[in-house]
Amino acid sequence: GNSVTQMEGPVTLSEEAFLTINCTYTATGYPSLFWYVQYPGEGLQLLLKATKADDKGSNKGFEATYRKETTSFHLEKGSVQVSDSAVYFCALRAAGNKLTFGGGTRVLVKP
Amino acid sequence: DAMVIQNPRYQVTQFGKPVTLSCSQTLNHNVMYWYQQKSSQAPKLLFHYYDKDFNNEADTPDNFQSRRPNTSFCFLDIRSPGLGDTAMYLCATSRGTGGVYNEQFFGPGTRLTVL
Numbered sequence: 224g225n226s227v228t229q230m231e232g233p234v235t236l237s238e239e240a241f242l243t244i245n246c247t248y249t250a251t252g253y254p255s256l257f258w259y260v261q262y263p264g265e266g267l268q269l270l271l272k273a274t275k276a277d278d279k280g281s282n283k284g285f286e287a288t289y290r291k292e293t294t295s296f297h298l299e300k301g302s303v304q305v306s307d308s309a310v311y312f313c314a315l316r317a318a319g320n321k322l323t324f325g326g327g328t329r330v331l332v333k334p
Numbered sequence: 335d336a337m338v339i340q341n342p343r344y345q346v347t348q349f350g351k352p353v354t355l356s357c358s359q360t361l362n363h364n365v366m367y368w369y370q371q372k373s374s375q376a377p378k379l380l381f382h383y384y385d386k387d388f389n390n391e392a393d394t395p396d397n398f399q400s401r402r403p404n405t406s407f408c409f410l411d412i413r414s415p416g417l418g419d420t421a422m423y424l425c426a427t428s429r430g431t432g433g434v435y436n437e438q439f440f441g442p443g444t445r446l447t448v449l
Contacts, residue, residue: 227376259440266340266424266440267377312376319389320365320431322438324376 225250229313229325236303236332244298244328246287246313254315256280256289256296257322261310270298270311303332337361338441340425346447347415355410355444357425365431366408367438368400369424377424383408384431415448422446 229246236242248256255274259267271280276291285300296313313325339358347353357366365384369377381390383402397419399411412419422445426438 264442266338266442267426268440269437272437316436320428320436320438321379322377324378326376327374 225254225315225317225323227313227315227323227325229311229328231326232310232329234328234330236330238305238332238334239302240332242298242300242303242307242330244311244313244330246296246298246325248294248296248313248315250294250315250317250323252317253291254317256287257314257316258285258287258296258298259312259314259324261312261327263309267312303330305332305334308332338425338427338439340423340441340444342444343442344445344447346449348449349417350414353412353415353446355412355423355425355446357408357410357441358406359425359427359439360406361427361429361439362405363427363429363439364405365428366402367426367428368408368410369426371422371424371443373421380410412446415446417448420446420448 226249257272258270260270261267271282273280273289279288287296287298310327310329312327314322341356367382368380371377380394402408422443424443425441428438
């Protein structure tokens, strides 16, 4: 079956530091890949997505590249802010529009 | 603004006492989903409706039911909540399930506590 594995948190950073969250997946076929962000007490928001190999998704300074050869979709941001503190979920979409999520990575950015 | 609304945001119920969670949408989307998210875990799909067609996930307990009386509203009914049903329940919608129409839009969630 499909699965998503992402690095466990929490990840604690200082403001303006570089952020990387690793995500790898197992799936049949060619899934679409997503990063969602969940701020405290809120639902999920789509951060970025990529629908085919070598696509790069980007939004709000975050980037992730769909790497078919390594089955990865790592999230990066060059300079984080306190407002980036949240839980980040990597996910893949299979047939029937079903999302499979990774376990989530909590990121805490300190001033 | 078009959006996905969940009520209530917080719900406390007693062990075994039926509870209903509500989701409404102004996006006029065809598909509505319910996810369960336990503390520090990933969201897990319980079921979804495509229009009036109900699609249950194989491992969703029978204790969980859903109703969709019209396009805008979808309800999650937990017939006899157990302590293990304490979780955040997320509603999501999408226009369709294929191609460019499958992005899911999530509501803010209802945090359910079973005592």
